[in-house]
Amino acid sequence: MLSIIPFYLLFLPLTIFFAIITIAVSIFDSSGNLPNRVGIFWGGLVCRLAGIKVHVDRGGFDPSGRYILMVNHQSWFDIPVLLVALKGHQFRFVAKQSLFRIPFFGQAMSRIGYIGIDRDNPRRGMKSIQDAITKSEHASILIFPEGSRFAQLGEFKIGPMILAIKSGRPVVPVLISGTHDVLPKPSWRIRPGEVAVRFFPPIETKDNYTIKDRERLKQDMWNIMHTHSKETDEWLAKKRP
Secondary structure, eight states, X not given: OOOHHHHHHHHHHHHHHHHHHHHHHHTTOTTSHHHHHHHHHHHXXXXXXXXXXXXXXXXXXXXXXXXXXXXXXXXXXXXHHHHHHTTTSOEEEEEEGGGGGSTTHHHHHHHHTOEEEOTTOHHHHHHHHHHHXXXXXXXXXXXXXXXXXXXXOOOOOSHHHHHHHHHTOOEEEEEEESHHHHSOTTOOOOOOEEEEEEEOOOBOOTXXXXXXXXXXXXXXHHHHHHHHHHHHHHHHHHHOO
């Protein structure tokens, strides 16, 4: 556990170092699988440096499957926490395009195969959705349906629903609890603590939803995650000392 200044003094150079390692190993593995493992190691290291303990309940989640993972978004710390929770599963984040312009970090994201979305240009956004499906045939796609960070479950965007329906893959709802307490928006102060990540049964999209049903899928997904939000908070509370 580190106070805020020592944490960032270590976090920044370590992130640059692992970004360079990711770029380097991608030369030998264009699939992104090996670079993804480097990213997972980085995520675990960041959590340990910050004094974060991650409790994971995968339920019946099959790590060999290929899904659309829809996760609520509470904090920037969701990223390293999810890398810990999804260890052993190949997946790719969908992230805002501006993150890919960060030196080293953005190049590393690209080499892993993460997908950038242009939120300000709907036409480019739709192309990004198609690119996400094409580029991630061998990996799951992880997306934050709220599009931004919220302490409580926010309204979902329609783009993730279109992505899920077009992909034909099952959608796995994933709930995070506790990361807002670790690093609330817009604070930079890290508060060590315990967080939870819980996986719920997949929802089949193929033959159940068409593009015309995107609003129905959005509401169905929000209802599922809203229903389990309090339960997940209580599950985490039992894990805390």
